[in-house]
Amino acid sequence: MSTFDNATADRPIGLTAPSGIDRAAHHRLDEAWLAVAWSHPTTRVFVVSGGQVLIDDTPEGGTSIVMTPAFEAPVTETHRYFLGTDEEGVSYFALQKDSLPGRMDQSARPAGLREAGLLLGPRDAGLMVHAVALENWQRLHRFCSRCGERTVIAAAGHIRRCQACGAEHYPRTDPAVIMLVTDDQDRALLGRQVHWPEGRFSTLAGFVEPGESIEQSVVREVYEEAGVTVGEVEYVASQPWPFPSSLMLGFMARATSSEINVDGEEIEEARWFSREDLRAAFESGEVMPPFGISIAARLIELWYGKPLPRPGSQNRTN
Ligand SMILES: [Zn+2]
Numbered sequence: 001m002s003t004f005d006n007a008t009a010d011r012p013i014g015l016t017a018p019s020g021i022d023r024a025a026h027h028r029l030d031e032a033w034l035a036v037a038w039s040h041p042t043t044r045v046f047v048v049s050g051g052q053v054l055i056d057d058t059p060e061g062g063t064s065i066v067m068t069p070a071f072e073a074p075v076t077e078t079h080r081y082f083l084g085t086d087e088e089g090v091s092y093f094a095l096q097k098d099s100l101p102g103r104m105d106q107s108a109r110p111a112g113l114r115e116a117g118l119l120l121g122p123r124d125a126g127l128m129v130h131a132v133a134l135e136n137w138q139r140l141h142r143f144c145s146r147c148g149e150r151t152v153i154a155a156a157g158h159i160r161r162c163q164a165c166g167a168e169h170y171p172r173t174d175p176a177v178i179m180l181v182t183d184d185q186d187r188a189l190l191g192r193q194v195h196w197p198e199g200r201f202s203t204l205a206g207f208v209e210p211g212e213s214i215e216q217s218v219v220r221e222v223y224e225e226a227g228v229t230v231g232e233v234e235y236v237a238s239q240p241w242p243f244p245s246s247l248m249l250g251f252m253a254r255a256t257s258s259e260i261n262v263d264g265e266e267i268e269e270a271r272w273f274s275r276e277d278l279r280a281a282f283e284s285g286e287v288m289p290p291f292g293i294s295i296a297a298r299l300i301e302l303w304y305g306k307p308l309p310r311p312g313s314q315n316r317t318n
Contacts, residue, residue, distance in 0.1 A: 011301075013250075014117050014293030016239050019126025021092065023084040028155040034082060037091040038070050045073040045093045048081075048131040049100045051242075055116050056108040063119035065128060066108050067092075074101055081134050081157030083127050094131035094157075096138065113242070117293035133242035134158070137171040140244065145169065172245055177217045178205040179251040180299040181230060183258050183272060188303050190278075190287075191226060191262070191270035199288045203296045204267070205248070218251050226270040227261025230254065236302070239295040250295045252302070275304055282309050 027033050037043055044067035046053055054066035070093070079096035086092070100110050113132055117125055134157045141160050144151050149164035160169040180203045181189040190201035206221035208214055219230045232254040239248040260270050273281065281287035289308045290297040301308050 011298070011307075012122075013237050013239055013295055013298045015113075015125055015129050015241075016237055016295075017122040017125070019122050020086055021084040021123060021126055021130075022086070023130075024082075025158070028082055028158050034156055037082070037085075038080070038093065040091065041069060042089070043070050043091045043093065044068070045070050045095060046127075046131070047074060047097050047100055048094045048128075048135050049097050051132050051135065052100060052110045052112050053116065053128055053131070054100055054103060054108050055111045055119065056105075062121060063116070063124075065116075065120065065124045066103070079138070079153060079157070081131055083130050086123065092127055094127070094134070096131075096135050096157075114292055129240050129242060133173075133240065133245065134171060136242050136244040141169055173240075173247045174245050175208040175214065175217075176205060176241070176246045176248050177208060177214055177221060177251060178203050178248050178296055178299065179218050179222065179230075179233070179253045180303055181222055181226075181228060181253045181255050182303060183255040185272075185274070186303075187272040187274045188278070188300065189222075189226060189228060189255065189260075189270060189272055190300070191267040193266060194264075194268045196268075197288075199286060200290075201271070201273075201287050202290050202294075203299050204270075205296070206266075207246075208249075214249050214251075218253050222253060222255075225263050225267040227259065227263075228255050228270075229257040231256040236299060237295065239293075241294075248295050250299055252299070278304065 046065045046067045055063050056066050058064050073095055074097060081094045083092040083094055113128060116128055142151060144162035144165060144167055146167045147162060147165040149162055151160035151162050151169060154161045191204050192201050204222055204225050208217040215233045218233045222228050222230045230253045234252045236250040236252055241248045262270050282289050289311050290300060291311045
């Protein structure tokens with residue numbers, strides 16, 4: 001498939017761009033190194049709480065995470081995550097707290113990844129997605145899955161250790177597939193999940209099951225959700241998706257059947273759209289343009305061949 005030689009192929013996918021941060025994993029168990037890095041004047045620290053960080057506008061017109069030197073950071077004994085160093089040697093830490101620090105200045109504001117991911121540059125988006133993923137994992141793995149006792153944080157946030165049985169638990173990532181299915185007329189299959197609002201259509205998606213390849217997962221999910229059989233499957237890109245711990249693996253898939261039979265449990269409605277169908281549906285407001293950091297919007301855009309209209313812009317221009 002010549003999926004990518006169009007005007008949108010070079011646009012970055014949210015949260016997948018190189019962040020310029022070296023995670024420097026070899027330092028995570030080196031307490032002496034971490035202590036020096038923590039107290040170094042150039043080190044930058046931010047608080048993550050409930051999946052949110054404080055963001056602020058920059059004088060250059062961008063948006064960045066509010067960071068401070070360590071001596072200005074809130075006190076925390078344990079929940080300190082080392083995220084890595086940049087090319088200038090600056091070390092970055094996130095502190096997990098029960099709440100974000102209060103700010104007197106007006107423009108700083110709390111933001112979750114869905115909002116901040118659209119605003120932050122690659123460095124800060126990368127730092128945030130790392131911190132949020134660790135926070136989610138830490139929150140859900142306080143007890144040992146082997147013996148049931150409490151676990152404690154180790155390796156600067158990247159291990160939880162059981163003091164009863166000695167087991168070490170590592171952050172887990174759940175692979176999920178997300179795919180734009182096209183047919184022999186180059187129409188795209190978009191579905192609407194049961195709990196989505198009227199007019200929201202997107203790519204099909206689902207979790208990889210135990211003992212399954214990702215290609216098998218694409219085929220199974222499309223058949224389960226929409227009753228459509230799939231042949232050729234082409235990998236496009238991946239995207240960390242810590243809601244709470246997924247990695248989205250994005251595909252283009254070619255249908256070998258066209259009759260739709262939705263499962264009615266996950267997917268309420270699915271339709272084949274030609275580009276012209278979709279353009280008209282955006283214009284009439286029948287279909288809401290997908291928007292946000294999700295790779296779903298980019299998969300649709302790659303097929304559509306040009307940037308999708310922004311939500312709310314349906315009736316203005318095209
Ligand atoms: Zn244990």
